[in-house]
Amino acid sequence: MKAPAIEWLALNRLNYIYLTSVREPKDNVLELIIEQASASDFREEFEGLGMSPDDPVNIEESLSAYRIEFPNYVAYAIRDESFARNDTCEDFEGTLARLYCQSKFLEYVATTSTALATKDTLKHYSLLCLEHVVEVVSTSSPDLTLLEPR
Numbered sequence: 001m002k003a004p005a006i007e008w009l010a011l012n013r014l015n016y017i018y019l020t021s022v023r024e025p026k027d028n029v030l031e032l033i034i035e036q037a038s039a040s041d042f043r044e045e046f047e048g049l050g051m052s053p054d055d056p057v058n059i060e061e062s063l064s065a066y067r068i069e070f071p072n073y074v075a076y077a078i079r080d081e082s083f084a085r086n087d088t089c090e091d092f093e094g095t096l097a098r099l100y101c102q103s104k105f106l107e108y109v110a111t112t113s114t115a116l117a118t119k120d121t122l123k124h125y126s127l128l129c130l131e132h133v134v135e136v137v138s139t140s141s142p143d144l145t146l147l148e149p150r
Contacts, residue, residue: 006066006144008125011097014064019129022078030070030136033147036063037130065147074122075109076136084133092126100124109137 011017014036021033070076091102100106106124125142127134136142 006146008097008099008142008144009094011066011127011144012094014096017096017127017129019078019127019132019134020065022134028072030073030076032068032070032127032134033065034068034127034129035065038063065149067145067147068127069143069145070125070136070138070140071143072139074113074137074139075105076134077105079133079135081129081131081133092124096128098126098128100126105135106137 011034016037017034018037019032020035021031023031025031087104089102090100090104092098092100100123103124103126105126106122109124110122121139122137123139123141125136125138127136
């Protein structure tokens with residue numbers, strides 16, 4: 001029995017995710033594996049500074065993992081989340097999983113690529129993971145699959 005389809009913006013129900021795998025299994029196919037993470041009750045004491053302000057985030061075996069496959073990606077970029085920034089001129093829907101109508105990355109790809117259909121057929125997806133920000137421009141929507149628990 002085939003698992004029900006998962007929509008991109010449905011990933012926004014997750015609080016924290018880690019990017020655990022990036023690969024290109026075939027030409028022009030990008031596969032990402034993400035794993036849900038949760039905040040832990042453990043708090044760390046810093047030498048002479050008191051307790052850490054945030055709860056650590058951990059991957060747990062009982063939480064969800066997803067395969068995200070972009071069958072026709074045009075471009076992708078992965079950045080360290082510490083160096084990523086939002087731009088107020090960008091227009092997107094979503095929080096953790098974003099779908100952009102207008103972005104600098106989409107504009108860059110559209111102006112530096114050849115033999116592409118109009119800019120309207122390109123879609124910019126972004127995934128804000130712990131430690132990474134993933135940007136993908138594609139001509140089609142990604143296929144999302146909930147993976148079996150480890």
